[in-house]
Amino acid sequence: MTPTTTRHWVLSQKSVGRPVISGSNSIFQLITKPIPPLESSDVLLKVLYFSNDPAQRLWIHANISPARLYTTPVEVGETMRSYSSIAEVVESKSELLQVGDLVSCGTGWCEYAVVPAAECMVLPKIPNVSPTHFSGVFGVAGVTAYYGLVDTVQVGPNDAVVISGAAGAVGSAAVQIAKHVLGCKKVVGIAGTDEKCRWVESLGADVCLNYKSEGFQEALARATEPFVEVYFDNVGGEVLDLMLKRLAKDGRVAACGAMADYNTHGEGRKGIMNWYDVIAMRLSIRGLVVTDATPARWAEITNALIQGYGEGKIKLTEEGQTIVEARFEDVPKTWMRLFDGQSMGKLLTKLV
Known part of the structure; x- marks a missing residue:
């Protein structure tokens, strides 16, 4: 029987600092809405998996002006947006999609969603490959990594590359692409635990460094001798500042994320201390937004x-x-795992 209502998580207030997701100050509210009727070329989707992405934090940040955001922010009262949900078609008024098709598209945090069929990507069937990988390596994470390395900073075999957040969805894809697809001469990963570092090395990194370990700065200097050509930055903050001193003349930075600063506020931000190196080494720093x-x-x-x-x-x-x-x-609780270092690779919520 086709459902007539669906639950949504909507934004109740924007915030700075670490998001509050429970109690009277929660930034999200759970509500029930009627499912709208399907128009011509629409489909009704049942969401199976949500993609959890650090960028979602920016869309609900109180201190980021819409004029300085790369996409339309989520406004108070709107359903929390999400990238690349994995969903099943349960009703269709489109010739493009049939009932039972699995698709990837943006649905927002709801159980059921009515969307234009043209906005959905039918998931290819690859033997022994879970459809969830089309929200990860074959989805927004892998495309971001590839687009950043190839289109944004033109990485090639003569480049040594450092990748921060290397155990995350984008970072782990970037490690494999840089080493095995683009043939970079050296790939250095940076992650937050020894376990994560060993996994990143198993993907192809020549070495991966734990930025929380004692002697990290010295280890980074040794791993990047004499210097490196490219830094793929997923975290910003202190690690970015350190890497400005480890880039060769005419080095390039793909600025993909700033995870270190997403939940800090005011005095919590240290700022960049090594900006002179950008000038002296003629560095190029280019922002990376995959929707370009x-x-x-x-x-x-x-x-x-x-x-x-x-x-x-x-x-x-x-x-x-x-x-x-x-x-x-x-x-929301599962989404918050992004900011606690509790996951490796792509973090997905499977609705049960």
Whole structure:
């Protein structure tokens, strides 16, 4: 029987600092809404998995002006947005999609969603490959990594590359792409535990350094001797500041994320101390927003990633996905794992 209502997590207030998700000050509110009727070319989707991404924090940040955000922010009263949910078509008024098709699209935090069929990507069926990888290595994470390395900073075989957040969804994909697809001469990962570092090395990094360990700065200097050509930055903060001193003349930075600063406020931010190195070394720092990629380019990159998997250059490992089974009531709680270092690879919420 087709449902007539669906629950949503909506934004109740924007915030700075660490998001509060429970009690009277919670930034999210659970409500029930009627499911709207399908128009021509619409489909009704049942959400199976939510993609959890650090960028979602920016869309609800109280101190970021819409004029300085790369996308439309989530406003108070709106359903919390999400990238690349995995969903099943349960009703269709489109010739593009049939009931039972599995698709990837943006649904927001709701159990059921009505969306135009043209906004959905039918998931290819690859033997022994879970559809969840189309929210990770073959989805927004892998495309971001590839687009950042190739289109943003033009990485090639003559480059040594450092990748921070290397055990995350984008970082772990970037390690494999840099080493095995692009053939970089050296790949250095940075992660937050020894366990994560060993996994990053198993993906192809020549070495991975634990930024929380004693002697990290000295180890980073040794690993980047004499200097490196490219830094793929997922974290910003102190690690970015350190890397400005480890880049060679004409070095390039792909600025993908600033995880270190997303939940800090005021005095919690240290700022950049080594800006002189940008001048002296003629460094190029370029922001990376994957939605700048055209649909055609996105398709090209997805095909290249699938081809890399078929050629054995890209691994789909158990550690590459953290899939958390959760009731719909616990969707915000699972999302918060992004900020606690509790996951490796792509963090997905599986609705149960």
